Amino acid sequence: MTSTVGKVTEAIRERVPPLTAIPLPRAVDEKWLNQRWPVRELAAPPAGSDLMPVLGDAGAPVIGHSLDFMRFGLEFALRRYANYGPVSWMGAFGRQIVSLSGPEATQIALVNKDKAFSQEGWKFFIEKFFHRGLMLLDFGEHHMHRRIMQQAFTRDRLTGYVGKMGPALREGIAAWSAKPNPRLYWSLKQLTLDVATSVFMDMRSGEDATLINRSFVDSVRAGTAVVRYPVPGGRWAKGLNGRKVLERYFAEKLPAKRTDDGVDLFSALCHATDEDGERFSDADIVNHMIFLMMAAHDTTTITSSAAAYYLAKHPEWQERARAESLALGDEIPGIEALERLETLDLVMKEALRLVAPVPSMARMTTKDTEVLGHYIPAGTLVSVSPTANHFDEDCWTNPREFDPERFNAQRREDKSHRYAWMPFGGGAHKCIGLHFGTLEVKALLHEMLRAYRWSVPSDYTARWDYVSLPVPVDGLPVRLEKPDFRAGCGGDSW
Incomplete structure (x- = not known):
């Protein structure tokens, strides 16, 4: 040495x-x-x-x-x-x-004041599968595309999306009663795909949706393939094929969406314009839909799975959240009602801290630069990770423990540093769909709380697979019970 x-x-x-x-x-x-x-x-x-x-x-x-x-x-x-x-x-x-x-190092890269870090890092991993998605664009071009896309995530649009997702969530969760011991992750993944196809594309689940789901899974997993060559049957080859399927599907649907004035995201992107009248080309829309469907579908599945897991491990928090959900009555909640579910807000934030749905964010240095006094040459692939930040003892009290109260108004440990809590990234590339994702997870958990009480054995600990994005290795087996909450019953299961 x-x-x-x-x-x-x-x-x-x-x-x-x-x-x-x-x-x-x-x-x-x-x-x-x-x-x-x-x-x-x-x-x-x-x-x-x-x-x-x-x-x-x-x-x-x-x-x-x-x-x-x-x-x-x-x-x-x-x-x-x-x-x-x-x-x-x-x-x-x-x-x-x-x-x-750590907060200081990640802040330098994500704030990126001197534009020393580009999204080229993401291109190394996922360009072949999520070509020109918003996350892969840089600087001025990214700003222009984000400005147009923001029109698809206004308050009015979010209100419409919540209106569409509510019935799909209630119907899908009610169907779980036929299987009281599900692998919850996979049930949630199918459910969030159903919601995505409804809210994003205004289509029902079916054969097309199953094919689309498989294509998204293959595309996401391909990014971390060790053999980065299309060997038949390998992850890279499956990802390339998945991309072709998605391109073909969205291209076929696009002409009708151009003439439709629906409330789904696909239609919103087709009609979105910025203040200068700029709008997306057909190729832009296909690229953005493939990326947004992946981002919304996978991250929502991971977050809802993690939150459901911790609610199973901590039944006192499940009962506290359930009381707030039952207090809303039987109507499918709108955006204002979901925003009032304060316990679910705390639980979801803590789940996002403990299991960040995107555990690493890729960058590439555009020039020689330094971070905390360390020299990094131009052209270096960089991984920015929220993991250490979310478990930093300088920012969090007993960071290994599940403690949603750390996010309450009195403690606000997430404010200990601007980048202590960063599940949605930060800087110019902070997740554009974070409010949509938050509302979907809360709506999903709300419907679960109304319909079931769920549990895992006291000695069970979920183990997460990081082949692409975090997935519970065993699919998260749970026990569902269906008490009559309105009658005050305690634990009658079928």
């Missing part, structure tokens, strides 16, 4: 906790996580700059750490943060990737 690496390593050790400071669940392989790889500099800082090199390691030959994060997710990210601090690098997917963790 060079003297420079040694000095920087010592500086890191002084300001981050030792490896043993990060406790691990029993399911995590302690020996594996503690294995050591040779520490190296990413690149030598310019002479006389007084900048530190970024330290890290390449991981296993060829694959680097590609499989490590998929297998261990949160624990892997926290161990890297403990070992190397907020700025480090690792080998993965055949590249050297700089990881930015």
Whole structure:
């Protein structure tokens, strides 16, 4: 190890906790996580700059750490943060990737005052599958597209979307009564797809919807394929085929949507214009619909799954949330009623903290830059992660614990730093659909609370698979009961 690496390593050790400071669940392989790889500099800082090199390691030959994060997710990210601090690098997917963790480092990249970080990082992972989606656009072009798209997410539009999603959610959740022991994640995934096809495209679930769902799943999972070549049967090949299916589907539906003045998102994008009269081309609409359907469908499924899991593990919070939902009466709630469900708001925010639906945000440096005194050369792939931020003891009280009250008006631990809580990203690329997503999750959980009481065994702990976005490995098995809440019954199940 060079003297420079040694000095920087010592500086890191002084300001981050030792490896043993990060406790691990029993399911995590302690020996594996503690294995050591040779520490190296990413690149030598310019002479006389007084900048530190970024330290890290390449991981296993060829694959680097590609499989490590998929297998261990949160624990892997926290161990890297403990070992190397907020700025480090690792080998993965055949590249050297700089990881930015912690509120200060992530703020620099996401605020991006000097435009040193571009969305080209996302293109490395998902360009082939989500070509020119809003998240992949940069700077002026991104601003223009976002300005037009914002017309599809106005308060009036959101009110219309909530009106359409309510009946679909109530009908779909009522159908669960035929299966009292579901794998909840998969039930929710089908349900959120049904809502997306209704609200976004004004279509009913059926054979088309099943094909669309499979295509979205294949496209999302392809982004983290280790073999990034269309080998028949491989994830990359399936993703490319999924993209073709989605392009063909939306292109066929587009002419009718251009002439339709419906309340669905597809129609809204076809008619959206900014204050200068700019509007989307047909190709823009197809690209944005593919991206938005993926973003809304998958992140809503993950968030509702995580929230439902914690409500099952903490029945006192489930009962508290249920009391507020039952107080709304039998009418399907509108946007104002959903916004009054304060307990669900607290629970959802805590679920988003504990299981961030997008655990990593990709960037690429456009020029030589520095983050917290570390030199990062131009053309470097960068991963910005909310994971360490959401478990930072400087920002959160007992961050491993489920504690929705941390978001109440008196505590507001999420205000401890601007980027302590960042499930929706930040800066110019902050999620444009965050209000829609929040309303959908609350509406979904509201209908679940009205219809069922659900539980998991006391010794059950969900384990999340990070192959693409976090998914419960076992599908989240739960026990549904259907008491007559209006009669005050306690636990009669079918």
